Amino acid sequence: MSNRPYLGLALAFLFSFFAGGIVVWAWATTTKMPATGSSSPTTPSASDAEHPNRLEKFFHGDQGRNVRNGQEMKPRW
Structure with a gap:
């Protein structure tokens, strides 16, 4: 086989x-x-100043909702 195609590539x-x-x-x-x-x-824009508040609100979640001791996970088999 010729090396010509490889040279072209x-x-x-x-x-x-x-x-x-x-x-x-x-x-x-x-x-x-x-x-x-x-x-x-x-000076930071309004969206930059609001950014930490949005992050905090997103990652801290809903404080009024109890997410502990939820439904038991059961295997599918």
């Missing part, structure tokens, strides 16, 4: 790898990033 892989790298590099260099040493601190 390897070249296609390398080409796609480098083309993808160029696309990511071009996107990363054109995306505007905030300056790290800026003198004006960013």
